[in-house]
Amino acid sequence: MADIQLEVRDLRKTFHPGLFESDVEVLKGLSFEVRRGEIFGFLGPNGAGKTTTIKAITEIIFPDSGSIRVCGLPHTDLEAKRRLGFMTESPYIYRHLTGREFLRFCGELLGMQRSGLEERISRVLDEVAMDAHADRKMGAYSKGMLQRLALAQALLGEPDLLVLDEPLSGLDPVGRRDVRDIILQQAAAGTTVFFSSHIIPDVETICDRVAIIVEGRVRAVGSVAELMSDEAECSEATFVGAVPADLRTPLLASHVGSDASWARVSSAHRDALIQELADRGARLVSLNPVRSNLEDLLMRHYEGEGS
C-alpha cells in the first residue's frame, strides 16, 4: 500500500547486556502504521522503547523478528533509506567540522548531485535559521543550534518521511516553537512526519494521529480526538457562598480557596450541582467543561501496567 509511508509489524527485540546481567525484552510485538502526509506522534514514557524502535527503523540495531517497511520498501533497501530523513535523540557532534562541512558530508552520503548540493545546503540552513552560524565549528554550537543542524541534515535529501527522535525535548521555549514550526511546514509541504516524545502537549497540539507506547507495546492508536472520545467529559465550577464539603452532589475533586471554592463534577452531575448551588443561595462564578486530556488517558495506560 503506497499510502502507508511507515509500517512496523510485530517488532520484537531483546537485549542481552552480558553474561551476568539478565536479558531485557524491550519490544514485545510492536505494530503501527503511519499514513502518507500525516504527523504521527509516538508517545510514551522514558524507557518505553521509542528510541529502540527508531533505531530498528534506521538499521542501527537489528530486531529479533518483525518487519519494517519505509515508503513501501523494506527498510534495508537503499532507496528506502534515501527517502528517509532521520534525526537522533541527542545531537551528535563532529567537533572538527563546521555546520556547512557537516551538511556537505551528509549530502555526499546521500549520494546527492554535487552541482545542486551547495544551493540545497543553503536552503536547509535557511529553513532552520542556522545560516548565520554555518561556518563555525560544531564544537562551539549550543544544544539548540545542534538540534537545528541535525534537523537541517534530516531535511537535506528532501525526504518523503521524517523520523525524529524527541525533536522537541531539551529545548528552550523559543527553540521548541521553532522546531514545531519546521515540522508543521514540512507536513504542509507533503512530508510525512513521525516523531517520538514523552511530553504530552507536544504531541497533543501538532499530531494528526498518536500511538501510545508503554513497555514495548502500542497501547492505543488514533487521532487525539479519537483517543479521548470515549473519555467522559466533566466540568469545573467556581463558586462563592457554599463549601464543597457541604454539597450533596458527588464531586470528583474540590478545593476551598480564600475567596471562592472550586469543584470538578462529571457531566452527569453538572446540572445537579448548578441546581444545588442555586438552592443554597450560592453564586456560581464560572462553569467550564473540561475534556479529560491525553495525560489522564496516558496515566490510565501506565497504571494499567500492573493489572
Add this chain to the structure above:
Amino acid sequence: MRAVVAIAANTFREAIRDRILYLFLGFAVVLLVGSKLFGMLTVGDETRIIKDLGLVAIQFFSMLIAVMMSLLLISREVDSRTVFNILAKPVRRWQFLLGKYLGLVAVVAVNLTLMTLLLVVVVWVYQHELDFMLFFAGAMTMLEMAVLAAFATLFAVLTRPILGSLMTLAVFVVGHMSEDLWLLTRQLPGAFARAVIATAYYLLPNLERFDFHTEVVHDLPIPAAAVVWACVYAIVIIVLVLYLANLRFRRKDLM
C-alpha cells in the same frame, strides 16, 4: 563508492585537524638529532647509519599513527553517535568500515611520504647523495602499514579502544618476530606451548616480508619475486582481515 570516499575523507580530515601530523615533527627531531649523534659516535659509514636510523624511525612513527588512530577509529563515531547519522543514510556497513580503513591508510600515507621525503633530503644535504631507493623502502613500509591498519580496523570493531590498540601494537611486534616464532615452535618442550606459538605464527602476518631496509641501506640487489610476493601477501591479508571485520560489524547492534 562516493559514500566510502566521503567517510574516508572525513576520517582523514578529523585526524589532520586533531593534529596527528604533529607526530611528523617528532620524527624530524629524532632523525636530525639522531643522525648527528650517531655520526659523532661512530666512525663507520655515516650515510648508512642515517638511512638505517631514518627507515626504522619511519616505520616506528607510522606504526604509532596507526595504533593511535585505531584508538578512536570506530569508537569515536559510535560513542558520539555520529555513526547513527551515517548508517541511517543510504550507506552499507561495509562501506562505513572501508571508508574508515581508507581514511586511516591515507593519514599514514601522507605522514610516511613526508617522512621519507625528509629522509631523502637529509641524506642529500649531509652526504650529497640522492638515494631514490629510500622511496622504495618507504613504499614497502607503507604496504606493511596498510596491513597493520586492516588489523587496527578489525580490533576496533572487535574490542574496546585501548585493548584494540594494544592488540594492534602486538601484531606489529609479533609480526616482526615471526621468524623467531618459527624457531620457537621447534625448540619449545611442551606440545601445548608449541601449538600456541604455531597458531600465532600462522594467524599473524610476517611483517618482515615488507622490510627491505638492509637491501636499501647496503645497496644489495632486491629480488623482484620478493617484492611481488610481498604485494600479493599484503593484499590477501588486507582483504581477509577486512572481511572478518565486516563479518563482525555487519549485524552488530549499535548503542
